[in-house]
Amino acid sequence: MLGVNGDTLNCTDMSGKKKGKWVNRIEELRGEPGYEEEGEYLNDLKTGIWRLYSLQGDVLGIENYRFGNKHGQQQYFAPNGNLIREEGWLASNPENPYETVEVFDINNPGKVQLVKVKIDASTVPHGMWKIYDPETSRLVEKKNYILGKEDDGTGTANGIIKKEEGENPVTTDKKESEKKEKPKPKEVLDFEKSKEGKKKYKVRTGETGY
Numbered sequence: 001m002l003g004v005n006g007d008t009l010n011c012t013d014m015s016g017k018k019k020g021k022w023v024n025r026i027e028e029l030r031g032e033p034g035y036e037e038e039g040e041y042l043n044d045l046k047t048g049i050w051r052l053y054s055l056q057g058d059v060l061g062i063e064n065y066r067f068g069n070k071h072g073q074q075q076y077f078a079p080n081g082n083l084i085r086e087e088g089w090l091a092s093n094p095e096n097p098y099e100t101v102e103v104f105d106i107n108n109p110g111k112v113q114l115v116k117v118k119i120d121a122s123t124v125p126h127g128m129w130k131i132y133d134p135e136t137s138r139l140v141e142k143k144n145y146i147l148g149k150e151d152d153g154t155g156t157a158n159g160i161i162k163k164e165e166g167e168n169p170v171t172t173d174k175k176e177s178e179k180k181e182k183p184k185p186k187e188v189l190d191f192e193k194s195k196e197g198k199k200k201y202k203v204r205t206g207e208t209g210y
Contacts, residue, residue, distance in 0.1 A: 017044035028055075035060055044068075054079065066091040069123035078134035088127020088145065092119035101147070104156040112161050117147070124148030 011020050018041035028034040039050030045068030052061035058079050064072040071091035078084045092099060097119045102112040125145035133140050144151040151157035 017041075019043070039063075039065070052076075064089075067093055067122070071123065073127070080134070082132070082134050082137045084132050084134045086128070086130040086132075088125065088129060089123050090119065090126035090147065091123040092121075094122065102161050104159050104161045117160075119147065121148065125150075 007021055009020075010022050011018075013019050021038070021040055023036060023038045025036050026034055034055050036053045036055065037050055038053075039046060040048050046065040047068070048065060050063045050065060051059065052063065054060055059077055059081070061074065061076040063070060063074045066072075069091035070087075070089040072089065074085075074087040074089065075083060076085040076087075090099065098116045099119055100114055100116050103115045103117075104112060125148055127145060129143045129145060130139055131141040132138060144153075144155070144157070146157040146160045149157045155161055
């Protein structure tokens with residue numbers, strides 16, 4: 001099968017597993033509208049970006065896959081092209097279902113540590129989910145999921161901290177005493193050395209009142 005750009009589509013390997021670029025057509029069923037989806041398979045599993053289209057050619061969604069399951073951000077659109085939903089997912093490797101995540105320190109809300117946790121499901125909601133008004137594109141609902149559990153607003157569901165995009169990350173678990181002090185400029189060091197052993201001196205700081 002050839003695509004509109006001359007690409008070879010819907011191929012399988014010698015063992016019958018899907019590989020490369022594919023276009024799947026899902027017909028209307030029990031009142032649900034039909035659609036087409038296009039993307040790539042790797043070892044019979046969906047991978048990377050997949051796009052969904054109505055049978056009339058309108059973009060319905062942009063999905064991301066890893067290990068054959070939804071992973072990362074997903075976007076879905078109304079027929080008028082307006083964004084109506086965004087979802088976040090985390091897909092685990094079936095051969096090694098562990099992910100390194102930031103774990104909340106209950107004794108210090110500003111610090112976390114990185115640990116490996118096992119993901120029991122093949123894919124779980126993870127990250128921000130947003131619902132928009134299809135006519136105005138106004139945000140009407142927002143939820144934060146952390147490893148499949150909806151957060152209560154504190155950002156610590158399942159003991160994991162999850163920040164929104166654009167927010168400053170939390171600090172890692174590191175003692176203040178371990179932080180390197182910024183070195184003084186050479187001019188300051190030379191000045192301090194020239195005053196060693198002499199009486200106290202006043203340094204002008206730019207402050208007023210003396």
